[in-house]
Amino acid sequence: MKRRNEVLVGLLTLSAIIIVVLGSIWIARGGLTTGYRLYVKFPWSAGLKLGQPVLLGGVTVGFVEDVDLREEGIVVTTINITINKPIPRTVVAVVEPNGVFGDKQVALRGVPSKNSWQKGDTIPAAIEAAGIDALVARMDTASGRLADVVKTVKLKMVDEGGIEDLRKTLAKMNTLAGTLGQVVQDQSSNLTLTMAAVRKGASALDSTMIDSTVRNLRATTATVAKLTEDLRGTTARVDALLAKADTGKGTVGMLMNDPGLYNDLRRLTMRLDTLTAEFKKDPRKFVKLSIF
Amino acid sequence: MSERPRDQPVPRETAELSSIDRAAVGFFRPYARLTFGFFAGIGKRAYFLRDTLRAFGEVGTWWPEAFKHMRSIGVDSVPLTCLVAAFIGSVIALQTRYQLFPGIQLSVVGFISRQMITLEMAPLITALVLAGRVGARITAEIGTMRVTEQIDALETLAFDPVAYLVVPRIIAGLLMLPVLSILANAIGLVSAWATASMATDVTSDQFREGLRLGFTYFQVVYSVLKAFLFGGAISFLCSYEGYVTDAGAEGVGRATAKAVVFGCVAVLILDALTAVLLAPYLQS
Numbered sequence: 001m002k003r004r005n006e007v008l009v010g011l012l013t014l015s016a017i018i019i020v021v022l023g024s025i026w027i028a029r030g031g032l033t034t035g036y037r038l039y040v041k042f043p044w045s046a047g048l049k050l051g052q053p054v055l056l057g058g059v060t061v062g063f064v065e066d067v068d069l070r071e072e073g074i075v076v077t078t079i080n081i082t083i084n085k086p087i088p089r090t091v092v093a094v095v096e097p098n099g100v101f102g103d104k105q106v107a108l109r110g111v112p113s114k115n116s117w118q119k120g121d122t123i124p125a126a127i128e129a130a131g132i133d134a135l136v137a138r139m140d141t142a143s144g145r146l147a148d149v150v151k152t153v154k155l156k157m158v159d160e161g162g163i164e165d166l167r168k169t170l171a172k173m174n175t176l177a178g179t180l181g182q183v184v185q186d187q188s189s190n191l192t193l194t195m196a197a198v199r200k201g202a203s204a205l206d207s208t209m210i211d212s213t214v215r216n217l218r219a220t221t222a223t224v225a226k227l228t229e230d231l232r233g234t235t236a237r238v239d240a241l242l243a244k245a246d247t248g249k250g251t252v253g254m255l256m257n258d259p260g261l262y263n264d265l266r267r268l269t270m271r272l273d274t275l276t277a278e279f280k281k282d283p284r285k286f287v288k289l290s291i292f
Numbered sequence: 293m294s295e296r297p298r299d300q301p302v303p304r305e306t307a308e309l310s311s312i313d314r315a316a317v318g319f320f321r322p323y324a325r326l327t328f329g330f331f332a333g334i335g336k337r338a339y340f341l342r343d344t345l346r347a348f349g350e351v352g353t354w355w356p357e358a359f360k361h362m363r364s365i366g367v368d369s370v371p372l373t374c375l376v377a378a379f380i381g382s383v384i385a386l387q388t389r390y391q392l393f394p395g396i397q398l399s400v401v402g403f404i405s406r407q408m409i410t411l412e413m414a415p416l417i418t419a420l421v422l423a424g425r426v427g428a429r430i431t432a433e434i435g436t437m438r439v440t441e442q443i444d445a446l447e448t449l450a451f452d453p454v455a456y457l458v459v460p461r462i463i464a465g466l467l468m469l470p471v472l473s474i475l476a477n478a479i480g481l482v483s484a485w486a487t488a489s490m491a492t493d494v495t496s497d498q499f500r501e502g503l504r505l506g507f508t509y510f511q512v513v514y515s516v517l518k519a520f521l522f523g524g525a526i527s528f529l530c531s532y533e534g535y536v537t538d539a540g541a542e543g544v545g546r547a548t549a550k551a552v553v554f555g556c557v558a559v560l561i562l563d564a565l566t567a568v569l570l571a572p573y574l575q576s
Contacts (some may be wrong), residue, residue, distance in 0.1 A: 005362070005363040005367075006359045008363055008365060008367045009362040009363055009366060009468075012366055012367050012370065012468075012471055012475075013366075013467070013471055015475070016470070016471040016474040016475060019474055019475065019477075019478045020512055020516070023477070023478055023481075023512075024509055024512050027406070027503055027504055027507050028504070028507055050504075050505075050506055050507060050508065051501075051504035051506050051507050052505060053399075053501055060497070060501065063504055065499075077401045098397055103397065103502055112308050261528075268411040271302055
């Protein structure tokens with residue numbers, strides 16, 4: 001009986017040890033086969049953790065086995081390739097969202113190639129596309145700004161009485177709109193009357209008279225045009241005369257431009273003045289009157 | 293409770309107090325007794341723990357008995373543990389799947405099932421079930437020996453009753469509960485996997501993908517450590533209640549019920565403590 005107890009307890013304990021060891025390895029490695037390891041250097045904030053799937057062409061080919069945070073701003077990620085297939089050398093590793101709640105997965109993107117990555121190689125990492133995280137961050141920013149706007153609106157509109165002011169303004173606007181409506185109504189009736197008067201005046205005009213007036217206006221315009229033409233000819237001739245006078249030609253030109261003639265006339269005028277004065281002083285010197 | 297019967301004489305120590313003071317003393321007396329009783333209970337168990345640790349040195353006394361109790365606590369509890377773990381795993385997988393709303397990847401079912409079963413459910417439920425099955429049995433056995441004066445007889449024969457009765461049970465509890473918890477983990481996860489794959493739209497690959505997500509070996513250590521603490525607490529408290537039993541068969545029954553309650557409460561308190569202390573180290 002005692003031996004039996006020991007055997008049973010030993011079996012149970014051994015079973016538990018085997019279960020815990022193999023089970024942990026199986027869960028951690030995704031199976032009891034070891035696969036092979038590749039490395040990727042992602043920048044910080046890649047959001048990776050152990051066990052996340054690694055996909056090639058949309059098919060799970062492995063999982064993230066280890067994540068090593070380095071001080072130089074990179075995360076050295078060990079990926080375990082569990083399938084017995086080569087990974088083309090043209091692929092690059094990208095961290096992309098898995099689902100809508102921020103979980104991640106590593107996608108190996110590229111085209112098929114005969115060359116393949118070997119065990120222990122480091123696959124280049126590519127820039128990840130904007131995913132759910134980026135959208136959520138953008139939404140967070142937007143919602144934060146919206147909250148600020150709401151807070152400001154509340155401060156201005158509620159706390160500082162903006163709504164009350166707005167209400168008063170609206171009341172005044174209503175009053176103004178009523179007044180304007182009244183004015184428009186009055187002006188509209190006046191305009192209606194004016195338009196009626198205009199129509200009445202227009203209907204009173206005699207078209208024959210207008211036609212006659214228009215004809216007279218045309219005749220007057222033609223006369224004015226002829227007069228203008230004559231005036232233009234006269235002006236041309238006067239211009240020619242003036243030009244001739246300016247050049248000193250002809251009598252007028254010589255009168256206007258000869259200084260000798262001017263001096264002679266001055267002297268003649270002075271002599272006439274002297275003669276007139278002497279005549280007034282002693283007329284008998286010049287006039288001898290004898291009747292008989 | 294604080295009311296004193298009219299025909300009962302006033303206690304001598306309060307006879308000279310005014311009626312208001314007597315009322316105040318009468319009001320606070322039960323609470324004071326309760327408080328003193330609480331601390332006295334802790335102190336008695338501390339002394340018992342000291343005696344138990346001292347008795348660990350008498351290997352020749354407890355070693356022959358240890359395997360018998362290991363079989364009783366461990367091997368005989370395997371069917372019940374497997375049954376409970378299988379149902380727990382199945383229910384967790386189903387509930388997790390049907391609580392997910394569209395947009396969440398289905399591998400989450402495997403992840404949540406693993407986390408719940410490994411970190412919480414397997415050790416906790418196993419401990420609670422065994423607190424009823426094994427704890428009651430330990431208390432009843434030791435209590436009956438106390439009532440029938442077999443423990444006194446052991447002392448007369450120069451046997452250390454603690455080393456002979458208590459230590460093997462505590463050793464068995466400490467070692468077998470982790471073993472049962474590991475078994476419960478495995479059965480629970482297999483059950484969850486089978487349920488998720490067969491009864492829901494979660495595929496086997498998705499479940500396995502979630503099973504791997506964020507897994508660290510410390511999670512297994514955490515589960516085993518919790519079971520180790522639970523096993524020790526249950527076997528120790530139940531042994532104590534049996535060891536201090538008196539007042540005949542009725543006392544044994546009362547002690548058994550008390551032991552089960554204390555064992556369950558201790559398991560829950562330890563569960564909370566381990567979560568508070570060790571949960572930060574569980575992050576992958």
